[in-house]
Amino acid sequence: MTYKVIQWTTGFVGREAVKGILSHPELELVGAYAWSPEKDGQDVGELCGIAPLGIKATNDIDALIALGADCVCFTPHQFEGADVVCRLLEGGLNVVASNMTNFRALGDAERARVEAAAQAGGASFFGTGIFPGFANYIAANMATVSQNFSCVRFLESVDVSHYHALYNYDNLGWGQKPEPKWEQVNREVLSFYEECLDVMADMLRVPISERRFNIEFAITPEDREYFGFEMKAGTIAGQKCTWQAFTAGQAEPVIELDVCWVAGAGLEPEWPIHHGYTMKVEGNPNVETRVTFSPQVAERLEDYIDMSNTVTSMPIVSAIPTVCAAAAGIRTYADLPLITGHYVPKTES
Numbered sequence: 001m002t003y004k005v006i007q008w009t010t011g012f013v014g015r016e017a018v019k020g021i022l023s024h025p026e027l028e029l030v031g032a033y034a035w036s037p038e039k040d041g042q043d044v045g046e047l048c049g050i051a052p053l054g055i056k057a058t059n060d061i062d063a064l065i066a067l068g069a070d071c072v073c074f075t076p077h078q079f080e081g082a083d084v085v086c087r088l089l090e091g092g093l094n095v096v097a098s099n100m101t102n103f104r105a106l107g108d109a110e111r112a113r114v115e116a117a118a119q120a121g122g123a124s125f126f127g128t129g130i131f132p133g134f135a136n137y138i139a140a141n142m143a144t145v146s147q148n149f150s151c152v153r154f155l156e157s158v159d160v161s162h163y164h165a166l167y168n169y170d171n172l173g174w175g176q177k178p179e180p181k182w183e184q185v186n187r188e189v190l191s192f193y194e195e196c197l198d199v200m201a202d203m204l205r206v207p208i209s210e211r212r213f214n215i216e217f218a219i220t221p222e223d224r225e226y227f228g229f230e231m232k233a234g235t236i237a238g239q240k241c242t243w244q245a246f247t248a249g250q251a252e253p254v255i256e257l258d259v260c261w262v263a264g265a266g267l268e269p270e271w272p273i274h275h276g277y278t279m280k281v282e283g284n285p286n287v288e289t290r291v292t293f294s295p296q297v298a299e300r301l302e303d304y305i306d307m308s309n310t311v312t313s314m315p316i317v318s319a320i321p322t323v324c325a326a327a328a329g330i331r332t333y334a335d336l337p338l339i340t341g342h343y344v345p346k347t348e349s
């Protein structure tokens with residue numbers, strides 16, 4: 001079976017998603033959405049830095065829906081309301097996305113609207129990535145081997161100074177003075193991270209009674225700039241966030257998700273950075289693992305940059321056949337069957 005896929009934008013994650021779709025034997029790229037006016041009408045392969053594909057990116061949403069594709073790989077800059085996703089689902093297109101988990105953060109009415117659109121179109125929505133996504137799914141799976149586990153902890157710890165899309169952190173307050181408002185802004189902008197607590201709780205049958213969020217910022221003592229994104233002395237250039245889920249009567253969290261992101265060394269305070277994902281299950285036995293990534297070819301800085309977008313895009317791309325086969329509705333790792341990669345034999349060159 002081959003599933004026809006439309007790629008929604010060709011930014012950093014989207015470009016790697018296109019390469020993943022092209023390399024997946026069950027997927028066929030049939031179209032692409034262009035948000036930037038200058039990308040409208042351009043060949044998708046050229047937009048992704050690969051050979052022309054004979055497929056033009058377009059900003060004509062009706063024309064894309066009319067292609068009769070099975071799925072949209074939805075990786076725009078940020079999630080701006082559910083209107084477009086509802087339109088795609090109602091049009092019968094399954095949607096896999098990098099920037100939304102289960103829509104709880106948008107409120108009951110919006111979540112119900114997305115669910116209704118999915119039911120009307122007989123389509124499903126699934127959000128993943130590296131984190132939110134694959135990494136916290138692995139952490140939840142680790143509890144399989146532990147009796148009476150009491151806590152699953154997860155930490156993403158990375159220096160994002162090598163990350164081309166660092167400019168997207170401006171809407172978290174980076175490059176600006178630390179102010180109390182940034183706590184609420186972060187909680188809202190990163191709400192799809194908080195929704196991972198729901199997915200893990202569903203997977204592990206944890207009856208959440210309370211969720212807590214905490215944030216700390218690190219400040220740069222001098223001006224710094226990465227990929228054209230400036231952070232002046234005294235502004236935010238790093239942050240630690242924690243999302244916790246508690247059950248009634250328990251003083252300690254049952255699920256704890258942490259991120260620690262810094263743009264370079266020498267911030268105040270300076271936190272240790274582990275360059276990857278550390279996952280721990282506290283139980284009998286305790287279980288611990290670290291997931292790190294290295295590029296297949298490590299010759300240029302771009303190889304590392306592409307890799308961070310590959311590990312975001314591939315959980316989304318790999319999920320497409322499963323999501324297309326799933327029952328209509330908002331789906332998560334808690335109710336989909338196991339999603340794996342797809343082996344492709346090497347061809348002689």
Ligand SMILES: NC(=O)c1ccc[n+]([C@@H]2O[C@H](COP(=O)([O-])OP(=O)(O)OC[C@H]3O[C@@H](n4cnc5c(N)ncnc54)[C@H](OP(=O)(O)O)[C@@H]3O)[C@@H](O)[C@H]2O)c1
Pocket residue numbers: 008009010011012013014033034035036039075076077078079098099128129130131132133165168312
């Ligand atoms: N789950 C995870 O693990 C994970 C990890 C990393 C990123 N993400 C998420 O994945 C998404 C894509 O990240 P990215 O680094 O690929 O983003 P990006 O390159 O900065 O932007 C993606 C595309 O969005 C469109 N765009 C740009 N500015 C826009 C605006 N103001 N309003 C609407 N669309 C705009 C552009 O589309 P055109 O190409 O058509 O012009 C752009 O190429 C983000 O939402 C990010 O939060 C998730």
